[in-house]
Amino acid sequence: MDVSHDQDRPGPGGLWDVVVIGAGFSGLYLLHRARELGLRTRVYEAAPDVGGVWYWNRYPGARCDTESMYYSYSFSPELEQEWPLEERYPSQEKNLAYLRHVTDRFDLRRDIVFETRISGAVWDDEEHVWTVRTDTGDEVRTRYLVTAVGCLSTPSKPRFEGLEEFTGELLYTSEWPEDADLTGKRVGVIGTGSTGIQSIPEIARIAAHVTVFQRTPQYTLPANNHRLDPDFVKDLKTRYREIRERCRHSAAGTPYPVPTRSALEVPEEERIAAFEQAWERGGGRLLGTYTDILVDEAANETVAEFVRRKIREIVKDPRTAELLTPTTYPIGTKRIPLDSGYYETFNRENVSLVDLRRTPIERFTPRGIRTSETEVELDAVVFATGFDAITGSLLAIDPVGRDGLTLQEKWAKGPLTYLGIATAGFPNLFMITGPGSPSVLTNMPTAIEQHVDWVIDCLAHLEKNGIAVIEAGARAEERWTDHVGEVASRTLYPMAASWYVGANIDGKPRSFMPYAGGLGRFRKICDAVAAGGYPGFRLG
Numbered sequence: 385m386d387v388s389h390d391q392d393r394p395g396p397g398g399l400w401d402v403v404v405i406g407a408g409f410s411g412l413y414l415l416h417r418a419r420e421l422g423l424r425t426r427v428y429e430a431a432p433d434v435g436g437v438w439y440w441n442r443y444p445g446a447r448c449d450t451e452s453m454y455y456s457y458s459f460s461p462e463l464e465q466e467w468p469l470e471e472r473y474p475s476q477e478k479n480l481a482y483l484r485h486v487t488d489r490f491d492l493r494r495d496i497v498f499e500t501r502i503s504g505a506v507w508d509d510e511e512h513v514w515t516v517r518t519d520t521g522d523e524v525r526t527r528y529l530v531t532a533v534g535c536l537s538t539p540s541k542p543r544f545e546g547l548e549e550f551t552g553e554l555l556y557t558s559e560w561p562e563d564a565d566l567t568g569k570r571v572g573v574i575g576t577g578s579t580g581i582q583s584i585p586e587i588a589r590i591a592a593h594v595t596v597f598q599r600t601p602q603y604t605l606p607a608n609n610h611r612l613d614p615d616f617v618k619d620l621k622t623r624y625r626e627i628r629e630r631c632r633h634s635a636a637g638t639p640y641p642v643p644t645r646s647a648l649e650v651p652e653e654e655r656i657a658a659f660e661q662a663w664e665r666g667g668g669r670l671l672g673t674y675t676d677i678l679v680d681e682a683a684n685e686t687v688a689e690f691v692r693r694k695i696r697e698i699v700k701d702p703r704t705a706e707l708l709t710p711t712t713y714p715i716g717t718k719r720i721p722l723d724s725g726y727y728e729t730f731n732r733e734n735v736s737l738v739d740l741r742r743t744p745i746e747r748f749t750p751r752g753i754r755t756s757e758t759e760v761e762l763d764a765v766v767f768a769t770g771f772d773a774i775t776g777s778l779l780a781i782d783p784v785g786r787d788g789l790t791l792q793e794k795w796a797k798g799p800l801t802y803l804g805i806a807t808a809g810f811p812n813l814f815m816i817t818g819p820g821s822p823s824v825l826t827n828m829p830t831a832i833e834q835h836v837d838w839v840i841d842c843l844a845h846l847e848k849n850g851i852a853v854i855e856a857g858a859r860a861e862e863r864w865t866d867h868v869g870e871v872a873s874r875t876l877y878p879m880a881a882s883w884y885v886g887a888n889i890d891g892k893p894r895s896f897m898p899y900a901g902g903l904g905r906f907r908k909i910c911d912a913v914a915a916g917g918y919p920g921f922r923l924g
């Protein structure tokens with residue numbers, strides 16, 4: 385391919401080949417690969433720096449729940465050898481430092497426009513061009529538009545009556561100010577998902593008092609984070625290529641052993657011993673001890689009950705233990721958090737728990753939060769209330785496709801995609817980790833590399849064959865969306881009111897958004913589509 389032109393500038397008529405939205409894990413890799421293809425590429429990023437979620441989510445205790453060795457790019461053997469692995473689970477600071485390092489090492493920064501949010505995009509079906517609008521009032525034209533906006537990037541900020549009357553500090557975990565200091569303060573935390581569960585123990589260490597406002601109790605597993613033994617890292621790095629290959633073809637993008645037996649076919653004693661071992665070891669592998677934990681209610685209940693027993697053992701006050709114990713959904717069907725001393729935190733004198741099911745928040749007052757039972761006086765309230773997941777950031781851009789169709793109209797009853805990558809009526813628009821892709825059910829960097837590589841191969845095919853337009857077919861999209869739903873229906877996932885199904889956002893249509901068939905299987909399907917000349921897509 386001819387790469388003699390200046391890729392840092394648009395072509396004739398101010399036309400870019402590729403515009404990418406977002407400079408997190410996806411956008412950075414996309415830029416790197418698109419450049420290799422010789423495409424004039426521009427990335428737009430709302431933040432003042434790279435990093436995506438790892439830029440924004442700086443709350444105390446923010447840490448990744450995938451192990452350091454696997455939560456990274458695999459495309460560069462040199463990069464993976466030189467990057468130091470220090471802790472079992474990488475902290476937010478470490479992940480941000482990694483993405484900054486990658487940006488500079490591959491000289492990506494010069495093609496990224498920071499502090500610029502994409503506010504809209506319109507397809508011109510005659511010229512085969514997307515006109516993309518920024519919040520700074522600029523318009524840019526591009527042949528291909530790629531969304532690399534992440535799955536958990538549009539915060540959900542519930543409105544409570546009286547919020548504006550509150551005279552203390554309001555803090556959102558997803559937009560944590562660098563100078564926030566909760567030392568010696570009376571702090572309320574709303575939300576007990578992964579974010580609340582990571583931040584509450586850290587806040588409790590410095591605050592005068594923490595009041596946790598819990599709507600739904602969560603199962604959480606100990607992370608058992610620790611520094612990595614240098615000899616372990618050295619050995620692992622000699623085998624990195626082979627490990628990466630295993631990750632690529634695994635269901636979850638990680639190289640862990642695959643269980644072979646049902647939880648119900650082993651004697652209880654043996655099962656408990658396996659659970660104990662997984663609990664001690666830490667991480668999410670408790671859910672991977674047997675084949676059927678996420679597909680069979682009785683099997684699931686064996687693990688759920690094991691964790692409930694742990695809660696009762698750890699939490700000294702029986703009433704608090706009971707309130708913290710989940711009973712209304714199977715374990716693992718809401719994304720399982722990994723914690724560092726979450727349940728133990730409720731044994732502290734300076735931590736109390738408010739059960740919002742029994743005593744809901746009525747309103748904020750100038751001094752704090754009033755529940756149906758009492759007024760809690762607070763100096764600061766932390767919102768750890770989650771995200772409009774997977775579709776939120778795409779619908780906020782609300783691209784306008786062929787014949788004036790908007791994405792919001794198209795997805796009014798739920799997202800429809802072909803392979804999670806494209807949607808009919810929106811030609812030359814590619815989504816990285818879109819709805820209908822495995823994304824959040826896997827190790828994200830591994831899934832992202834698969835998506836980006838597939839899109840880049842597709843662009844290479846189009847360029848080589850002089851094809852100006854690619855669009856998902858309506859029939860293929862319908863079949864894929866049905867398949868995504870059908871695969872999910874064979875699991876227990878749809879049984880929880882989770883962000884996976886959109887249940888955390890008022891009015892959001894309910895459907896299980898990620899593809900639960902596994903990354904390895906998804907890769908095979910995508911590869912077959914590419915090898916077969918892109919059946920299901922209209923090329924023209």
Ligand code: N01
Binds near residue numbers: 579598599
């Ligand atoms: O968000 P969540 P999150 N009144 O939606 C509650 C990833 N992540 O930011 O369960 C009162 O899980 C809500 O209650 P309920 C990871 O994939 C990863 O914690 O809806 N409460 C819930 O308790 C994760 O799953 C890492 O009843 C309200 C909480 O707020 C995803 O991000 C770290 C409320 C929201 O939990 C999202 O996690 C952090 C209201 N009006 C995040 N609205 C790691 O890598 C919501 N809630 C470790």
